Amino acid sequence: MIVTITLNAALHVAYTTGGADTAGDQGAEGVTPVSRPAYRAGGRGVTVARVLRAFGHDVLAAGLAGGASGELIVQDLARSGVPTAFTLIRGESRRFFRFSGPDVPTQRFSEPGPYITTEELGRFAADYRRLMAGAAAVVLCGSLPDGLDADTYGALVTYAVEASVPVILDVGGDELKYAVGHGPDLVVAEAGTDPGDLGANLVRLGAGAAAVAAGGMVRAVAADGEWTARVEAPPARDTAAGAANPDPGFASARGALVAGLVPGQLLGWSWPDRLRHALALAAGGAGTWTREPGDAVERDRVDLAAYERLLDAVRVESCSPGYFKE
Numbered sequence: 001m002i003v004t005i006t007l008n009a010a011l012h013v014a015y016t017t018g019g020a021d022t023a024g025d026q027g028a029e030g031v032t033p034v035s036r037p038a039y040r041a042g043g044r045g046v047t048v049a050r051v052l053r054a055f056g057h058d059v060l061a062a063g064l065a066g067g068a069s070g071e072l073i074v075q076d077l078a079r080s081g082v083p084t085a086f087t088l089i090r091g092e093s094r095r096f097f098r099f100s101g102p103d104v105p106t107q108r109f110s111e112p113g114p115y116i117t118t119e120e121l122g123r124f125a126a127d128y129r130r131l132m133a134g135a136a137a138v139v140l141c142g143s144l145p146d147g148l149d150a151d152t153y154g155a156l157v158t159y160a161v162e163a164s165v166p167v168i169l170d171v172g173g174d175e176l177k178y179a180v181g182h183g184p185d186l187v188v189a190e191a192g193t194d195p196g197d198l199g200a201n202l203v204r205l206g207a208g209a210a211a212v213a214a215g216g217m218v219r220a221v222a223a224d225g226e227w228t229a230r231v232e233a234p235p236a237r238d239t240a241a242g243a244a245n246p247d248p249g250f251a252s253a254r255g256a257l258v259a260g261l262v263p264g265q266l267l268g269w270s271w272p273d274r275l276r277h278a279l280a281l282a283a284g285g286a287g288t289w290t291r292e293p294g295d296a297v298e299r300d301r302v303d304l305a306a307y308e309r310l311l312d313a314v315r316v317e318s319c320s321p322g323y324f325k326e
Contacts, residue, residue, distance in 0.1 A: 002052055002262060003131050004139045005156065006045030006063035007148065008113045009086070010094050011072050012293045014038045017101035034099065040293045041076040042096065044170060045141035047255025047293070051286045052262060053082050054302045060085055062131060064124060064145065066114060067092030080300050085131060087124040091115055094145075098292075113145035121148065128156060132163040137266055140179075141170045141258065150174035157182040168265060169207075170258045181206040186265050188213075188258050195219035196226065196319075211261055211278075218257070218279060220271050229275035229316045231283045256290040257282035272316040280310035 015034040049061040061082050065073050066089035073093060074084050091114025100106040132138065138160050140153055153175050160167045161183050169176070169184040180187060185208040191198040195212035199221030202210040209222035220227045260278025263269070269277075282290075285307025289300060 001058045001060055001135055002049075002137050002139065002266075003060050003062055003135045004045040004049040004052075004141065005128070006043035006061065006142055007116075007152070008043060008094065008143045008145045009046060009063055009065050009070070009073050010042040010096055011069040011076075012040040012042045012096045012098065014040070014098045014100070017099060018103050032104075039072050039076055040289075041073040041080075042293045043142055044255045044258065045139060046073070046077065046082075047290055048139050048141060048170075048259040048262070049077070049082050050080055050300055051256050051259035051281065051290065051302075053080065054286070054300050055259075055263075057263065058136075059083075060131070062086055062127070064089050064114075064116060064120070065093050066090060069093040069095055085127065087120070087127045089114060089116060089120045091145075113143070116145050116147035121152075125155075125159075129159055129163075132160055132165050135160075135163075135165045137166040137168065137262065139168045139170070139258065139262060140184075141255070143171075144175060151178040153179040154182045157184050166265060168258065168262055170254070184208065186211065186261065188254075188261065190214065191219075196221065196228075199226070211275075213254075213257065218275060220275060222271060225271065226319050227271050227275060227316055228319060229272075229279055229314055231279050231310060232313045232315055253282040253284075253286065253290045256286040259286070272318075275316050276311055276314040279314045280307050283310045283313075285310050 015037055017032055017034050045063060046061055049059045052059045059082060061077055062085040065086040070093045074086060077084050094111045094113045097109040140156055144152055153171055157167050157179050167184040168186045169179055170188040180202055183206050187202050187207040187210045189198060189212050191212045191214040195214040196219050199210040199212045199219050203221050211218055211220045217228055217230045257278050260281040261274055264274030285303055287302050
């Protein structure tokens with residue numbers, strides 16, 4: 001079982017304006033009528049769980065969730081067939097609001113995350129230790145809510161390492177700085193400059209391997225080599241047929257990218273095969289719902305035809321094999 005941890009889970013709430021479902025509504029002067037809301041559980045770890053589940057992996061989504069938003073997050077994941085084991089908190093899980101329509105620009109709003117008390121963190125730590133007893137791997141993703149120290153992920157990595165559970169870590173900022181020295185097996189990160197430099201530094205600081213996204217490229221750095229991968233545009237006829245287009249920066253499908261790296265980490269795939277699989281998912285093979293979770297899209301439908309086309313469009317190059325060998 002692959003456990004995904006989302007400490008700052010979110011509920012995406014989507015409204016449409018000016019559509020058929022609002023035509024009969026009479027708004028007051030200056031008030032724009034909207035549709036009834038569509039709900040979608042979010043947070044990067046939640047997306048990782050959805051993608052893995054959609055491809056047949058045994059997953060469990062856990063972390064922190066609370067309030068009415070937390071209940072809707074759990075319910076939505078249940079509809080997707082993703083089992084959950086969230087630790088309940090008193091605060092309200094954050095919400096993202098999206099308003100879109102045919103005649104108005106899309107607008108997005110977000111709430112701050114809840115405050116986590118020491119007692120709630122203690123209950124989560126106990127739950128987490130129990131989950132590690134039956135985990136094949138743990139994926140730690142995303143931002144921290146208020147009340148949690150930047151070294152929280154470092155402690156979670158240590159718990160998993162002590163239980164001999166492989167750790168895939170996808171965080172940034174101070175959270176990454178504190179956690180990487182605890183020995184995660186794989187770190188997924190973003191770089192504003194040279195991804196090779198960041199990847200090499202992460203491995204030197206304690207990561208078993210690193211996959212760093214920068215623009216339209218992903219650079220993987222491991223003890224036995226270094227590789228770069230990018231997605232070339234599919235033929236125009238595929239686009240006309242409705243195939244998903246590659247996301248040049250992968251930013252809107254980061255969860256799919258992370259999920260795509262998990263199976264290879266567990267099964268010992270070669271790095272070129274890991275990168276082909278992960279980039280094909282992130283570029284559209286995992287389905288359009290990984291890009292805009294507030295959209296009213298077909299639930300969790302993977303696009304296998306696009307995935308297969310995109311596999312052929314991923315180009316992987318080896319550079320500096322054995323970079324870290326003496």
